[in-house]
Amino acid sequence: IKQINHTCIITVIMKRSNNEDHCGLLKQLLESSPVSVEINKKGFHRELVTTVELIPDVPSGVRVLLVQRWPRGVYLDPYQLASLSDQRDWQILLDSGIDLEVPAHKTSGFVTYVYPTPDGPTPSLVKVTIPVHGRYHEPSFDGKTFTSVDIEPPELLLRTEKCAQLNNLEPHIVVDAPCTPDNSSTCPWVKLLHQQEQGSGGFQFPVGDGSLVTPVCGGTLLVTMICCVALSKYMWEHRII
Structure with a gap:
């Protein structure tokens, strides 16, 4: 009986130690993973390139999620994204339908969830390029020939099933988000509370x-x-x- 009790105690200690190790690695990832955003191309058709630099040898089971909140002045073409699905290693989930023809002042913003390499190991360098299109804007009556649309950097969310004590990763917070691009269920993700100090990027679109x-x-x-x-x-x- 004593031998069995010792075995149980050792097993519990090992599980607790492994859990703490994975939680510590998750916190380290959050504190040392800068997120940068770059805007390419000109005109109404642009590319938003998001880069996340993770630590070398990312632990297995760690998943990355980029939550991008888009303003109403731009849109993503779902048909274009579907046609490019075979040419990219990330998947995207839109929180709502997108009307491609509506002008900026008659629509609202939306949110996308981007899952880099959802089915494979997470690389130390994550790079996502999303085609973005500008909407037509109302004419300007104050002499301006261009209007600005600001794009905030995406939120970085991480999760791993090997860390059960997510609430102990302060100052970072736990939020619920879709587990996968299929949007079949939600999971707890750890969100970086203070994003890296980087100003929002901006688009310049001509107006009448x-x-x-x-x-x-x-x-x-x-x-x-x-x-x-x-x-x-x-x-x-x-x-x-």
């Missing part, structure tokens, strides 16, 4: 001059009426019915 709306509309109407009168006169003179 609102002061020209009246003369342009009036000129268009006048030209249309003149063309209609000229066409009607031509048809009358040549007896075209």
Whole structure:
């Protein structure tokens, strides 16, 4: 009986030690994993490149999740993302449907969940390139020819099933998010409370001059009426019915 009790005590101590080791590694990852964002290309069609630098030899079972909150001035094309699924090693989940035709002032922001290498080991360098498109904006009445759309860096979330004491990883906090891109269930993830000090990136999109709306509309109407009168006169003179 004593031998069995000693065996149980040793097993419990080993499990507790392994759990603490994995929790410590998870906290180390959060404190030493800078997130950087870069914007490529110009015009209405851009690329947002997010890079996460993890420690070398990331422990097995650690999963990474990037939560990106997008403003209403941009959108992602679900059809384009689906067509590129075979060319990337990450998967993405959108929190809502996206209307590709709605202008910026008639839509709202949305959230994406990006899972780098969801089925394989997590590399020490995670790099995600997402194609982003600008929406059409309302005309400007104050002389501005461009409008700015700010993009905040994504939130870095980590989890591992080998760390059960997630609440002991202060100052980081625990949040619920989809476990996988299938969105079949939610899991607790550890979120970096204080993101690395990096300013938001920005897009510059051209906008129309609102002061020209009246003369342009009036000129268009006048030209249309003149063309209609000229066409009607031509048809009358040549007896075209």
